[in-house]
Amino acid sequence: MGYCPQCGASVHDTESFCVSCGDKLPNDRHLRFEKQRFSLIAWRMPIIFLVIIGLFFGLITFTYSRLHEQAIALYHEATVALSNEAYEESLYLAEQALDISPSFEAASDLATLMSLYLHDIDVDSNAPYHEQLKQLNDLQIKLDDFKGDPVDQLIIHIRSLQEHFQLKQINKQLENDLSIQDLQALVWEIEAIQSTDALLLKQQLREQLSASIASLANTYLADNQFSEAAELVENGRYYLPEDERLLSLKQTIALAQEQFVKALEERMQKAYQSYEEEVVFNQSKAVSVTDLRLSQTPSNQLKVEGQVKNQGTVPIYHIQVTFELRDANQKVLDTREVFVYPEVLYPYDTGQLDYIYMHQPFDSAAIDINILAVSWLLNEEEAT
Incomplete structure (x- = not known):
């Protein structure tokens, strides 16, 4: 069923002319009323465009992945070189990795770290010892801003250098006479x-x-x-x-x-004993009377004389000798107390004992002298 394009009357599919107006009906009227179907030809260009875009992004992703893998490989080689103390090679490889992958943060940090290290690690061997250590300490402080295994390896190397300089300085000091x-x-x-x-x-x-x-x-x-x-x-x-x-x-x-x-205690004990013995000796035996005799003066007076010696270890004051005169029958004729002069006798000094009888009733009878006592003082304060 269709319609006449001229008058709009209904026509059948088998009719060639319109029964209403008599016009000839179009031969392609059947196609004009068919429903539109999906056409691959109509979608071909969009599909091709999408495929091209997908391939383009896939290629970019593949290329980026390959470059990143290369950068990672170079970074790994740089860390190996660092472990082997090939520091310049490590810097070169890190920079190569960074050129391939500018956004590779680990490679960027390693390149910065190695650049700083190589710039400051060159220590002048002729510089004073304290300046060498200061340079290494300053570098170690700078490296504290970095984290990770590479910086730990560099700090170990710095400490090794510090120890090397310390040992060198110690060896140099040992050449001198040290206190x-x-x-x-x-x-x-x-x-x-x-x-x-x-x-x-x-x-x-x-x-x-x-x-x-x-x-x-x-x-x-x-x-x-x-x-x-x-x-x-x-x-x-x-x-x-x-x-x-x-x-x-x-x-x-x-x-x-x-x-x-x-031994000191024993010596002190002996010294104390000696001191006590000395005190006793000075108090009781320090004075000896010798050369005691009777004589007559030119005036026929009876004279008693003798020598008194200080055998002690301290000065002796006011020595007094008590003696008696006896006759041939040992009868006591007279007893006297006489002071020796000088008044003070120092150790091993000798004093004089003199006494003259101004009257002479005993001249003929006195034939012997007997010392009854000798007394003295050991310090001047007692004497006064």
């Missing part, structure tokens, strides 16, 4: 160095310090300066706690001090 304090400082410094190169030098320093302390301690011992020797050894054991020489020397000092104190 015990200098050796202690070097032993303390080298203990922090854990490299194998430091082992022999550690042993050398310990031995030199131990020998120096032992020598000085023995000098103190010879002068009986036990406190100084003990303090020196104890201070040395702070730096050399395992040293057998110092441990043995500590025991020797303690034993020597004990023996010295014991």
Whole structure:
């Protein structure tokens, strides 16, 4: 069923002319009323366009993936070179990886790190020791801004260089005549160095310090300066706690001090005993009277004379001698007390005993003198 294009009347599919107006009907009227179907030809261009776009993005993705893999491989080679201490090669490989993949952050960090390291690691071997260490310390501070295994490896290398310069400086100092304090400082410094190169030098320093302390301690011992020797050894054991020489020397000092104190106590005891004996002697036996005799003066007066000697250890004051005269029958004729002159007799000095009888009733009868007593004072205050 269709319609006449001229008058609009209904026509059948089998009719060639319109029954209403008589016009000839179009031959393609059947096609004009068919429903439109999907046509591959109509969609061909959009599909081709989409395929091309997909291939383009796929190629880009593949290319980027390949480049990123190459960058990762170069970065891995750079880290291997870093581990082998080929620092310039590591920088070159990191920069190559960065050229291939500019957004590769790890490669960028490694390149920056290696560039900074190579710029500051070149230490002048002729520079003063403290400047060398300062340069390495400053570089280590700069590297603290970075994180990861590469920077840890570089810091290990920096510490290795620091230890190298420290050992070099210690060897140089050992060429001089070092004091015990200098050796202690070097032993303390080298203990922090854990490299194998430091082992022999550690042993050398310990031995030199131990020998120096032992020598000085023995000098103190010879002068009986036990406190100084003990303090020196104890201070040395702070730096050399395992040293057998110092441990043995500590025991020797303690034993020597004990023996010295014991001997000193014995000497003091003997000295005290001697002092007591001396005091007793000075009090009771210090004065001796010798050459005691009777004589006559030119005026025929009876004279008693003799010598008095101080055999003590202190000055003696106001010596008084009491004597008696006897006749041939030992009858006491007279008793007198006489002071010796000079008034003071110092140790081993000799004084004079003189007494003249102004009257002579005993001239013919007196034939003997007997000392009854001798008294004296031991200090001047008692004398006054």
